[in-house]
Amino acid sequence: MTTNTRYSIGSRFLHWLIALLVLVLVPVGIIMAGRAEINLFDDLTNTLYAWHKAIGFSVLLLMIIRVVVRAQGGSPPYPRSLARGQTVAATALHHLLYLLLIVTPLAGWAAVTAFPALITLGGYNLPAMPLVPQDQSLATRLFAIHGSLALVLAALIIGHIGAALLHRFVSKDGIFERMWFGRN
Numbered sequence: 001m002t003t004n005t006r007y008s009i010g011s012r013f014l015h016w017l018i019a020l021l022v023l024v025l026v027p028v029g030i031i032m033a034g035r036a037e038i039n040l041f042d043d044l045t046n047t048l049y050a051w052h053k054a055i056g057f058s059v060l061l062l063m064i065i066r067v068v069v070r071a072q073g074g075s076p077p078y079p080r081s082l083a084r085g086q087t088v089a090a091t092a093l094h095h096l097l098y099l100l101l102i103v104t105p106l107a108g109w110a111a112v113t114a115f116p117a118l119i120t121l122g123g124y125n126l127p128a129m130p131l132v133p134q135d136q137s138l139a140t141r142l143f144a145i146h147g148s149l150a151l152v153l154a155a156l157i158i159g160h161i162g163a164a165l166l167h168r169f170v171s172k173d174g175i176f177e178r179m180w181f182g183r184n
């Protein structure tokens with residue numbers, strides 16, 4: 001009997017696609033929010049907002065697919081050489097990343113629904129989030145929550161990347177390869 005040493009191809013593809021999108025979203029979000037803060041609402045700011053909303057909403061949809069793919073495909077077992085504490089910490093961090101990758105875009109979507117500012121690329125509107133009323137003060141609170149969640153997410157992602165690189169270049173224990181491409 002062979003045991004899978006890598007995540008399913010679907011999980012790996014979604015992992016790297018979502019990673020790329022989030023790496024774009026965070027700096028774009030910080031830059032556009034900074035421009036809005038100083039009331040600089042020119043074409044560039046509007047374009048950054050439109051892309052941020054479109055990519056952020058895509059991340060939400062991709063995360064829903066990812067959860068389903070992960071639930072079906074499971075995850076490969078950790079090597080026995082890994083200490084129990086390390087596997088528990090890694091699993092907890094991964095669950096937290098999943099949670100934030102769903103709750104952060106949900107908060108952004110709720111905020112633009114309440115504002116309302118649903119317009120995105122090409123003049124298309126995102127759907128309004130059901131049950132969220134149009135209310136400026138609610139939107140302000142939701143934007144603050146969205147921004148804070150995004151910064152916590154960014155900090156955890158830095159830790160996650162650091163751990164992955166340690167496994168790849170220092171421990172060389174095959175953990176990084178679980179999410180990389182190649183034959184099983």
Ligand code: HEM
Nearest residue numbers: 025026029030033036053056057059105108109143147150
């Ligand atoms: C994983 C997904 C997402 C990440 C990582 C993310 C990240 C960020 C970051 C870092 C900021 C800047 C916060 C600040 O400096 O105050 C921001 C702001 C913003 N985000 Fe997102 N975002 C995501 C999804 C979304 C979605 C789905 C929407 C709406 C459909 C959205 C709409 C906005 C808006 C309108 C702002 C500006 C808030 C303001 O002007 O105060 N974001 N986001």
